[in-house]
Amino acid sequence: MEHWPLGVFASIDAGFGVRLEVAHELGVQTIHLHTPQQESRTEGQAREFLAQLDDLGITITCVFGGFEGESYADIPTVKETVGLVPPATRRARLAEMKEIADFARRLGVNVVGLHIGFVPHDSQEADYHEIVAVAQDLCDYATNQGQAIHLETGQEPADVLLQFLDDVGRNNLFINFDPANMILYGIGEPIEALEKLGPRVRSVHCKDATWSKQPGITWGTEVPLGEGEVGMGSYLRTLGNIGYVGPLTIEREIPQEPERQKSEIAGALNLLRSLKIKIGTETSGGK
Ligand code: MG
Numbered sequence: 001m002e003h004w005p006l007g008v009f010a011s012i013d014a015g016f017g018v019r020l021e022v023a024h025e026l027g028v029q030t031i032h033l034h035t036p037q038q039e040s041r042t043e044g045q046a047r048e049f050l051a052q053l054d055d056l057g058i059t060i061t062c063v064f065g066g067f068e069g070e071s072y073a074d075i076p077t078v079k080e081t082v083g084l085v086p087p088a089t090r091r092a093r094l095a096e097m098k099e100i101a102d103f104a105r106r107l108g109v110n111v112v113g114l115h116i117g118f119v120p121h122d123s124q125e126a127d128y129h130e131i132v133a134v135a136q137d138l139c140d141y142a143t144n145q146g147q148a149i150h151l152e153t154g155q156e157p158a159d160v161l162l163q164f165l166d167d168v169g170r171n172n173l174f175i176n177f178d179p180a181n182m183i184l185y186g187i188g189e190p191i192e193a194l195e196k197l198g199p200r201v202r203s204v205h206c207k208d209a210t211w212s213k214q215p216g217i218t219w220g221t222e223v224p225l226g227e228g229e230v231g232m233g234s235y236l237r238t239l240g241n242i243g244y245v246g247p248l249t250i251e252r253e254i255p256q257e258p259e260r261q262k263s264e265i266a267g268a269l270n271l272l273r274s275l276k277i278k279i280g281t282e283t284s285g286g287k
Pocket of ligand 1: 152
């Protein structure tokens with residue numbers, strides 16, 4: 001695969017991201033796929049999706065998990081509802097995450113991503129150890145089918161995330177780095193975090209945001225790529241510095257405005273294309 005192929009976050013049914021047809025119209029060749037709902041994760045559906053992707057010339061580089069009942073309404077609600085952290089749904093969601101990994105395997109995808117949720121920042125908390133155990137369980141399941149697990153960044157400062165990865169201690173556990181989330185959640189300067197996380201970053205989102213006036217208490221604002229406070233030039237340069245050559249996957253979550261979403265993603269693709277040239281990662285042969 002070429003250096004830094006461009007991609008977009010996409011979904012088949014009611015998930016996040018743009019529809020496959022839109023990804024195709026935008027001319028991208030890689031996607032992160034938000035998992036379809038449970039009833040669509042069958043062997044037959046997988047075959048159909050694969051045939052459709054083949055027609056469109058699109059490769060899935062990561063399947064993202066997600067669960068019924070998650071809400072990103074505000075930061076406290078994320079804490080209560082997202083990922084494998086909320087205790088009431090933890091077991092059921094761990095089981096479902098394994099089903100999502102099975103579905104990814106049927107699609108021939110060896111990377112499974114998820115928002116694990118708000119990991120307690122104090123590793124002495126009892127719940128911290130249970131979340132470590134859940135992550136180990138998921139990683140071991142994925143290992144058996146040749147898959148890696150990528151945790152989406154956002155809720156944790158880089159140091160907490162590194163500590164968590166070390167405590168889980170599995171060699172198929174990596175990071176999906178989303179620079180905008182660091183700003184949206186008010187958790188840290190994204191470029192600095194990326195430098196710290198370095199080679200643990202194995203997939204990325206290209207998303208932009210501006211800081212909240214009360215970081216960590218209220219949301220920052222997601223904005224079109226290049227108009228926020230990430231700094232796309234320094235983001236790409238830093239990705240180059242840490243040796244990242246994988247897909248640049250654009251994420252723009254305004255599904256209620258599909259036309260605006262599409263045109264903003266087109267703008268993001270243009271920005272990334274010109275930055276790739278400027279930063280000199282595109283060889284003259286364009287391979
Ligand atoms: Mg993201």
